[in-house]
Amino acid sequence: MNQAIGVIDSGVGGLTVVHELMRQLPKESLIYLGDTLRCPYGPRSKEDVRKFTWEMTDFLLDKQIKLLVVACNTATAFTLNELQEHLSIPVIGVIKPGARAAIKATENSHIGVIGTEGTIGSKAYNQALSGIKSDLHVNSLACPLFVPMVEQGVLSGKEAEEIVEKSLLPMKEQNHIDTLILGCTHYPLIKETIQKVIGSQVTVISSSEETAREVSTILEFHNQLYNGLDTPAHQFYTTGEMGVFAKITESIFRESAAYFQSVTIKKAVIAH
Amino acid sequence: MNQAIGVIDSGVGGLTVVHELMRQLPKESLIYLGDTLRCPYGPRSKEDVRKFTWEMTDFLLDKQIKLLVVACNTATAFTLNELQEHLSIPVIGVIKPGARAAIKATENSHIGVIGTEGTIGSKAYNQALSGIKSDLHVNSLACPLFVPMVEQGVLSGKEAEEIVEKSLLPMKEQNHIDTLILGCTHYPLIKETIQKVIGSQVTVISSSEETAREVSTILEFHNQLYNGLDTPAHQFYTTGEMGVFAKITESIFRESAAYFQSVTIKKAVIAH
Numbered sequence: 001m002n003q004a005i006g007v008i009d010s011g012v013g014g015l016t017v018v019h020e021l022m023r024q025l026p027k028e029s030l031i032y033l034g035d036t037l038r039c040p041y042g043p044r045s046k047e048d049v050r051k052f053t054w055e056m057t058d059f060l061l062d063k064q065i066k067l068l069v070v071a072c073n074t075a076t077a078f079t080l081n082e083l084q085e086h087l088s089i090p091v092i093g094v095i096k097p098g099a100r101a102a103i104k105a106t107e108n109s110h111i112g113v114i115g116t117e118g119t120i121g122s123k124a125y126n127q128a129l130s131g132i133k134s135d136l137h138v139n140s141l142a143c144p145l146f147v148p149m150v151e152q153g154v155l156s157g158k159e160a161e162e163i164v165e166k167s168l169l170p171m172k173e174q175n176h177i178d179t180l181i182l183g184c185t186h187y188p189l190i191k192e193t194i195q196k197v198i199g200s201q202v203t204v205i206s207s208s209e210e211t212a213r214e215v216s217t218i219l220e221f222h223n224q225l226y227n228g229l230d231t232p233a234h235q236f237y238t239t240g241e242m243g244v245f246a247k248i249t250e251s252i253f254r255e256s257a258a259y260f261q262s263v264t265i266k267k268a269v270i271a272h
Numbered sequence: 273m274n275q276a277i278g279v280i281d282s283g284v285g286g287l288t289v290v291h292e293l294m295r296q297l298p299k300e301s302l303i304y305l306g307d308t309l310r311c312p313y314g315p316r317s318k319e320d321v322r323k324f325t326w327e328m329t330d331f332l333l334d335k336q337i338k339l340l341v342v343a344c345n346t347a348t349a350f351t352l353n354e355l356q357e358h359l360s361i362p363v364i365g366v367i368k369p370g371a372r373a374a375i376k377a378t379e380n381s382h383i384g385v386i387g388t389e390g391t392i393g394s395k396a397y398n399q400a401l402s403g404i405k406s407d408l409h410v411n412s413l414a415c416p417l418f419v420p421m422v423e424q425g426v427l428s429g430k431e432a433e434e435i436v437e438k439s440l441l442p443m444k445e446q447n448h449i450d451t452l453i454l455g456c457t458h459y460p461l462i463k464e465t466i467q468k469v470i471g472s473q474v475t476v477i478s479s480s481e482e483t484a485r486e487v488s489t490i491l492e493f494h495n496q497l498y499n500g501l502d503t504p505a506h507q508f509y510t511t512g513e514m515g516v517f518a519k520i521t522e523s524i525f526r527e528s529a530a531y532f533q534s535v536t537i538k539k540a541v542i543a544h
Contacts, residue, residue: 024375026405090493100488103296104481131499132488133298209376216372216404217489221362227403 002230004029006065008056011039011151012248013186014071019252020212029232031063033268036240040147041074042116053079059270066224069215073184074116077124090218097214098181098207099128105203106179110137112171115183117142125183139177143167150186153248156193164193172198179203237268274502276301277487278337280328283311283423284520285458286343291524292484301504303335305540308512312419313346314388325351331542338496341487345456346388349396362490369486370453370479371400377475378451382409384443387455389414397455411449415439422458425520428465436465444470451475509540
């Protein structure tokens, strides 16, 4: 049986993980659930984020997924350990993969992290980084305007640049980092703008790309990579407006028409 | 208890994996065994490689390692599945990590692989690559002169360049690849020479760096990363000449004096 990989996110940001999963693991089928109705999670309480994340998880467990990706940094920061304890399938978050890639990339041991208030406030990246390597200098910064901007489809242009420029100013002024972790799966959608603002001397790490890579590692380690001949079928669910979700989805997968043809978008009604 | 990560190799090539493990996982202790006495494995029969690999594995299992890295592509190609089946600890080879990194890196789907006759003849990289993604064009080339050259300490200069230039000619003439996997853990020691010969437009993937990254992923997934405060202690064993081994080890770790101070080199007598 060709069991799917499940991916949950607070909105559309997790689609950047889906995009990388399709590229790096093109034989796998994916089921995505974006909680666009209640997005963003960043400013919400830990209890709310936990509750919503469990509701999404239960929705996907019903669909017999073989692995769960928590493609939202805020949800990862607040619930990953708990999900890993309770679920019998592997659960992968987006924080450790980004942390590991940054440790591999940095040469001067100065790493920047940007994310939502929830993610930055949780200090999850600091813990993930120092848990592996103690002598790192980590410079964290919450960028609360980025998620609403992306969810509204503002990905480039003058308005986007001004917001990014203003938000990153405190990090730019310090001017030490050689590696910057995009600690939110929405941010790869504005990666070019971020790279332009922060400067080409900084290696920008996408937690989405790195998470897809680690899904491949873990599935292969458990001998669970799909090796049949069926064409993958992808299902995308949203709790919110179908129209807005479809529009953003299309813009993300614009250059991947072949993949996009295999996707069905549905409305999700999740149990509260 | 601070259990060590075990690393085995046919000679000194696996030290490039050790170097990356020390950099990416500086809290972990390592035990290395290089079978320099019987190096190279590349031209040997599958049966010989299997026998030698099991002898090295048994030597390290006696030392209570928590994870085994088979840091030799030839040994990985011939024995990884078997070791993974029989051992109760995780066993990581060097082929899949390099394959995954190449899939992540390539943009034109043309990937080159260089390695020993044994590794290339086994088609292990072709299988690892096409197992994950079918539409790749893989161009493989055996470079039998590289390992003996490295084991003799010839890492750069005119002689090294001439050998690399001549060896890579068939791959250069095709001129399609945008990504080249160094499918032998000796090759990162001549990476600069290889990059110079193959051209800067090609992304050169070191299976050593990628393997260290995946060791981090797997240990963390099993909740086995060391999180105590003990300073790591490393033990290096060789089956061959202590003097030659120490000399090459020193040249590899030249810029990592801090790490190198924590290393003890011993002679290994392994059971036949």
